[in-house]
Amino acid sequence: MNTAAPTATFQVRKDALTQTRRHTDAYVPLTSGQVRLGIESFALTSNNITYAAFGEAMSYWQFFPTGEEGWGNIPVWGFATALESQCEGVAVGEKFYGYYPMASELVLQPARVTPAGFFDGAAHRRALPVAYNQYMRCSTDPFYDAATEDMQSLLRPLFITSFLIDDFLADNDFFGAGAMLLSSASSKTAYGTAFQLAKRPGVEVIALTSPGNVAFCESLGCYSRVVTYDQLDAIAADTACIYVDFAGSAGLRQRIHTRFGHLRYNCSIGGTHVDDLAAKGSAKDLPGPRPTLFFAPSQAKKRVADWGEEGFGKQLASAWRDFTRQVAGTGAPWLIAQRHAGQVSVQAAYQDVLAGKGDPRTGHILQP
Structure with missing residues (x-):
């Protein structure tokens, strides 16, 4: 690869996510302490x-600022290799797993360099959640397996969120509820959460999904039952439940809060139903508990304090191994990676994921 090549970046309009562009920046030589990583591949999911949908509210646009008003870089998870290094402790040719823009390369300012990796010490990232600023050295990463890079890109960040959602709910005794309602149940973060919740005795895990994804959700075996969005009345109105909201649909949220008088908690995770995020009705007008946005790094920080960093890592790694064995099982795998290379293919994959199209068993891996 030509290390002096310009950087090509896939960018989106912050206020109109369907609008995209390919932006090119000229090569800029490294300064002392910097490293240039060539981004090899990354996953693109509803996560x-x-x-992007919560880019302003949750500061996601701040990780990789474009410097141009209105345009943003969507963060993704994937793998990159050091092309150039002016940083002691980071060698050319080393591979790192971490948080990247949808781009051909990224210049970082490594800080706290250890055998495990480093943190980006760039000034604009210092106030951002530390969990997103860490770059793991693949040669020492206990999660890394060269044969399963695609699954790691697709599932690792999502499953960490799933693990922490389940842990947060259990840590709060499920707020006195016995049933969990999971919207966008065919999404990876939702079924990762369901996989964990299904291990909990006495907890009913109910999938909420579209008619086209019923068969897929049923095939997973981690949901107690599957209900379509237009069949909420199949669930008793007096059910003591928690709504784990992966969809972000204002209309669905309104219906759930109105129907279930014993809704104990609304755990708001994301926004896969982008077109409905700004739909009618605000959270303050809802009956029942106010939706509470779940922030995974906060629960991770709590558990590291409770269990120690090593203890937390061991529990997470054990759960990850169980999950990936199930997902990549030889019988009927839950997920099959599909690679897309080049500008046209990346654009097409992005528009499909944005629109919620495609087979839920397909995971998109993009090569810039």
Whole structure:
């Protein structure tokens, strides 16, 4: 790869996510302490659409600022290799797993360099959640397996969120509820959460999904039952429940709060239903509990304090291994990676994910 090549970046309009462009920046030589990573591949899922949908509210646009008003870089998870290094402790050719823009390369300012990796010490990222600023050295990363890079890109960040949602709810005794209602139940973060919740005795895990995804959700085996969005009346109105909202649909949220008088908690995760995010009705007008946005790094910080960093890592790694064995099972895999290379293919994959199209068993891996 030509290390002096310009950087090509896939950018979106912050206020109109269907509008995209390919932006090119000229090569800029490194300064002391910097490293240039060539981005090899990354996953694109509904989780990344959530990053864009909540870009302002949750500061996701601040990780990789474009410097141009109105345009944003959507953060993604993937792998990159050091092309150039002016940083002691980071060698050319080393591979790192971490948080990247949808681009061909990224210049970082490594800080706290250890055998495990480093943190980006750039000034604009210092106030942002530390969990997103860490770059893991693949040669020492206990999660890394060269044969499963695609699954790691697709599922690792999502499953960490799933693990922490389940842990947060259990840590709060499920707020006195016995049933969990999971919207966008065919999404990866939702079924990762369901996989964890299904291990909890006495907890009913109910999938809420569109008619086209019923068969897929039923095939997973981690949902107690599957209900379509237009069949909420199949669930008893007096059910003591928690709504785990992966869809972000204002209309669906209104219907759930109106129907279930014993709704104990609304755990708001993301926004896969982008077109409905600004639909009628605000949270303050809802009956029942006010929706509370779940922020995974906060629960992770709590558990590291409770269990220690090593203890937290061991529990997470054990759950990850169980989950990936199930997802990539030889019988009927839950997820099959599909690679897309080049500008046209990346654009097409992005528009499909944004629109919520495609087979839920397909995971998109993009190569810039």
